[in-house]
Amino acid sequence: MIGRFACPGSYRELISSRETLLCLLGGILAAVSWATTLAGAPAWLAAALALAGAAINGLPIVKGAVEGLLEKQVNVDELVSIALVASVAQGEYLSAAIVACIMKAGSLIEGFLSDAARRSIRALAEVTPDTATIVEPGGRERTVPAAEVRVGQHLRVRPGERIPVDAVIVSGVTAVDESSITGEPLPRSCVAGDTVLAGTMNYNGVIVVEAQRVGEDTTIGKVVRLVEDAEAHKPKAARLVDRYARWFTPLVLVCAAVAWAVSGETSRAVAVLIAGCPCALLMAAPTAAVAAVGRAARAGIIVRGGQALEGVASASLVLFDKTGTLTFGRPELDEVLPVPPGGKTADGAPPISADRLLALAAGAEAGGTHPIARAIVAGAEARSIAPAPAEGAFTEVGVGVRATVDGHAVEVCGVTAEVEAELAERAPGLAAPLAALRGRGATALLVRVDAAPAGLLAVTDTLRPGARSAVSGLRTAGLAHAGMLSGDHETAAARIAAEAGIDYWRAGLKPADKLAAIRTQQQSGATVIFVGDGINDAPALAGADVGVAMGGAGTDVALETADVALTHDDIGRLPFLVRLARRSISLIKINIGLGMLFNALSILGSGYGLLSPVAASVFHNVGSVIVVISSASLAFFDDGEPGQAACPAPEKA
Numbered sequence: 001m002i003g004r005f006a007c008p009g010s011y012r013e014l015i016s017s018r019e020t021l022l023c024l025l026g027g028i029l030a031a032v033s034w035a036t037t038l039a040g041a042p043a044w045l046a047a048a049l050a051l052a053g054a055a056i057n058g059l060p061i062v063k064g065a066v067e068g069l070l071e072k073q074v075n076v077d078e079l080v081s082i083a084l085v086a087s088v089a090q091g092e093y094l095s096a097a098i099v100a101c102i103m104k105a106g107s108l109i110e111g112f113l114s115d116a117a118r119r120s121i122r123a124l125a126e127v128t129p130d131t132a133t134i135v136e137p138g139g140r141e142r143t144v145p146a147a148e149v150r151v152g153q154h155l156r157v158r159p160g161e162r163i164p165v166d167a168v169i170v171s172g173v174t175a176v177d178e179s180s181i182t183g184e185p186l187p188r189s190c191v192a193g194d195t196v197l198a199g200t201m202n203y204n205g206v207i208v209v210e211a212q213r214v215g216e217d218t219t220i221g222k223v224v225r226l227v228e229d230a231e232a233h234k235p236k237a238a239r240l241v242d243r244y245a246r247w248f249t250p251l252v253l254v255c256a257a258v259a260w261a262v263s264g265e266t267s268r269a270v271a272v273l274i275a276g277c278p279c280a281l282l283m284a285a286p287t288a289a290v291a292a293v294g295r296a297a298r299a300g301i302i303v304r305g306g307q308a309l310e311g312v313a314s315a316s317l318v319l320f321d322k323t324g325t326l327t328f329g330r331p332e333l334d335e336v337l338p339v340p341p342g343g344k345t346a347d348g349a350p351p352i353s354a355d356r357l358l359a360l361a362a363g364a365e366a367g368g369t370h371p372i373a374r375a376i377v378a379g380a381e382a383r384s385i386a387p388a389p390a391e392g393a394f395t396e397v398g399v400g401v402r403a404t405v406d407g408h409a410v411e412v413c414g415v416t417a418e419v420e421a422e423l424a425e426r427a428p429g430l431a432a433p434l435a436a437l438r439g440r441g442a443t444a445l446l447v448r449v450d451a452a453p454a455g456l457l458a459v460t461d462t463l464r465p466g467a468r469s470a471v472s473g474l475r476t477a478g479l480a481h482a483g484m485l486s487g488d489h490e491t492a493a494a495r496i497a498a499e500a501g502i503d504y505w506r507a508g509l510k511p512a513d514k515l516a517a518i519r520t521q522q523q524s525g526a527t528v529i530f531v532g533d534g535i536n537d538a539p540a541l542a543g544a545d546v547g548v549a550m551g552g553a554g555t556d557v558a559l560e561t562a563d564v565a566l567t568h569d570d571i572g573r574l575p576f577l578v579r580l581a582r583r584s585i586s587l588i589k590i591n592i593g594l595g596m597l598f599n600a601l602s603i604l605g606s607g608y609g610l611l612s613p614v615a616a617s618v619f620h621n622v623g624s625v626i627v628v629i630s631s632a633s634l635a636f637f638d639d640g641e642p643g644q645a646a647c648p649a650p651e652k653a
Contacts, residue, residue: 005343022056023104030097032281037094052087053097057104058084074573078249081172083273087613090266098614128218132164133157135208149214156520157202157209165198166218167209174205178568183646197567252603259607268609275602275616283624284591288630292584295637300567301577308563310579311546314527318474318574319518321532321540322486322496325550327461331371333358334377338455340429356383358456361412361447363388363405368395372445375459376412400445411448412457413524414509419446441492452548460573466572473575478582485514485530485540514540531571532562548574580637587634591627598623 005034033049065081080099089168090124132146135154146164149155154170157163163176173191178200190196196209198218222260253272260269277573289306303309323329336358339351352360362380365373366387380387390410393403400413413419417436423430431452437444444458471482483504486493493507506517514530518540521528528539530544541547541562549562550569566573605611611619 024059026053026104027095027101028100029056030094032583033094033097047093050093050097054088054093054101055082058096058100061100061104068601072116080274083270083613084251085268086266090270092267092270092613095267095270095613103460129162129164147215149211150209151214153211155209155211157207158270159202159204159206161202163196163198163202163209165209165211167198167211169194169196170208171207172207175203177203179199187244189314201602229308238509247315248276255607256602263609265609267613268606270617271606271611271613272509274613275606275611275619276599283631284595286585286586286630288584288588288591288634291631291634292580292637296577296580296634299573299576301573302567303563303577304563308546309581309584311527311563312529312578313585315529315546315578317481317483317521317526318479318529318531319485319540319544320481320500320571321503321514321530321537322484322488322493323461324533325464325531325537326467326484326496326500329442329461331375331459332462333375333382333457335437335458336379336455337430337433337437337458339427339453348650352454353450354455355383357447357449358383359385359388359458360405360408360410360449361445361457361466362453364393364401364403364410364412365388367388367393368401372459373401376445376457379503409448409450411451413446413448415444415446415456423453423530430456431520433497441489441495463499464569466570470571470574471501471605473572474578477575477578479529479578485509485517487514511537511539515543529574531574559614580634583637584634587630592626592631594630595623598626 010432029052033046033053036049037043037046059354062081062084065078068078084096084100087099088095103366107318129146132149133141133151133156135141135156141156149165151303155167156166159174164379164380169192170191171192173189176188176190176196178188190207192298195212198213208427215407255276256272259272260266285306289309292309293303293305320326330460336354338354338357358376358380362385365376367390368374368377377387388406390405393401395401400411402409402411404410405470416424420434423434433456442458442460447454447457447461472484481501481504482500484493484500484502484506486496486505486507487509488507493505496502496504501652506513509517514537516532518528522545528544529546529548530540531550532541533550541549547562547563548564548566550566551572564577598619602611602616602623605619606616607641
């Protein structure tokens with residue numbers, strides 16, 4: 001009971017009313033037995049009461065020991081069981097009752113504290129609503145159990161309701177309270193196209209959302225599964241403790257035998273057996289790991305378990321994917337460059353303004369579905385420029401779009417070698433701007449009006465606001481280097497690396513190349529964290545010592561492969577994760593030291609006769625509680641000053 005279940009994943013609601021009442025009943029019987037002895041009552045009555053108390057709290061411990069022996073697992077339950085049996089055989093029924101009660105109470109307290117460390121994670125699974133309002137094609141609404149919602153269905157969420165699935169807002173504007181997921185206290189403003197997560201609260205607007213992930217595939221569902229993994233996977237420190245327990249039990253038995261042989265007092269041997277139970281030692285790693293996983297979850301970071309924490313703590317190098325990780329992964333309109341003053345457009349007309357150029361281009365692209373088309377239209381809207389009316393739009397794959405816009409023939413196309421030659425002849429004023437755009441990795445688009453070059457549009461993939469501070473914070477947290485592995489072309493990769501403050505980068509890499517680059521770093525002795533978001537990142541995420549996936553924009557393959565997921569793609573949380581992981585591993589080592597110290601002192605004290613069996617059990621459980629409280633302190637680990645993250649970007653087209 002004490003040792004075999006002394007890990008957070010094995011407690012089965014130890015603070016249930018039945019367990020608590022039984023523990024109290026056993027303790028009351030022991031107290032009444034002691035009181036009757038003082039009152040001069042018959043000895044048989046005091047013995048019967050004490051024996052009943054010992055049975056209530058001691059039999060579950062003995063049962064656990066027998067089950068362990070049948071499974072050929074030597075555990076600390078055997079120490080307590082032998083101590084209880086020896087006490088009863090010696091006729092010390094009151095000692096047996098008190099020891100059993102204290103041991104049971106200690107395990108209940110440990111279970112309560114361990115459960116408190118996990119409560120913030122379990123609460124995530126409890127905030128998902130039981131029902132959802134489906135909006136059918138005709139506009140009719142029907143309420144169904146949340147478990148029946150399917151991907152692609154539209155749901156209406158009203159103010160004050162929780163969002164039942166991971167979804168993308170189709171219509172409506174609102175603020176979403178995401179504190180249950182991210183810990184951020186302020187509601188986030190969200191509009192059509194933004195991603196919202198199951199269990200978050202719709203604050204003040206009516207929205208219609210399209211289900212993206214349902215049931216166990218939602219972020220909360222994955223949290224629950226990952227927490228189960230966290231409780232099952234122990235860091236190396238915990239496995240060391242398990243090996244320690246295998247030889248520690250025989251060693252304590254030898255110490256008890258020596259104490260008995262030297263002193264001739266059975267009570268000393270019993271006290272040594274009780275003092276030798278390494279509950280504090282066994283609780284050291286699991287409680288710290290689960291408390292750290294819980295704290296990370298409240299900060300918007302899902303960690304798969306203690307081994308992932310250990311990897312993060314020992315990392316010396318972090319490598320980022322570029323598109324969708326350091327950047328938003330979607331093109332945005334950066335610049336509008338008309339033919340410079342003094343140049344000419346079609347029919348010798350003077351150059352058009354930047355606003356007019358953009359209005360014509362946005363009109364031609366208004367019906368397009370390509371990410372670049374959407375970037376141009378969105379760029380016009382952001383500049384309060386209405387797309388000019390267009391008709392007859394035609395898209396030629398790999399070339400561009402043509403349309404009649406406001407009476408003009410407008411074409412938007414990529415800049416090829418032939419287009420460059422055309423610009424050199426017909427619009428030499430655009431040559432220098434084109435070279436500058438390419439020099440910084442932007443994608444250049446030519447806009448023709450009535451068959452004449454009229455100007456350029458620059459489209460870029462924008463660096464995430466927190467990327468540079470994340471890289472800087474990782475260095476401050478102790479990682480020596482930050483690098484980037486990108487499949488993009490050289491100039492784009494160079495621009496993003498410079499903007500993010502990254503000192504090592506490679507471009508034009510395929511998935512196998514990224515994995516090979518990670519292997520090379522590992523062979524040189526580096527412990528590597530890789531941060532990515534796409535299917536092409538899955539091999540690198542699996543091959544790195546720790547894989548970190550973008551939880552919002554990341555693909556399912558990336559999320560399933562990774563050891564860590566950022567629920568809102570906030571890479572600015574990575575420095576906090578490194579500091580938390582290093583603190584948790586340090587705390588595990590401190591806990592192990594405390595556990596060994598308490599065991600050594602209590603065994604010595606018991607062997608020399610300074611501690612009675614009752615005193616040994618009290619001293620033993622004090623050590624266990626101190627260790628668990630130490631681990632629980634991770635739940636309050638300071639996350640510094642995280643940046644204000646916007647709603648997650650919609651997934652890449």
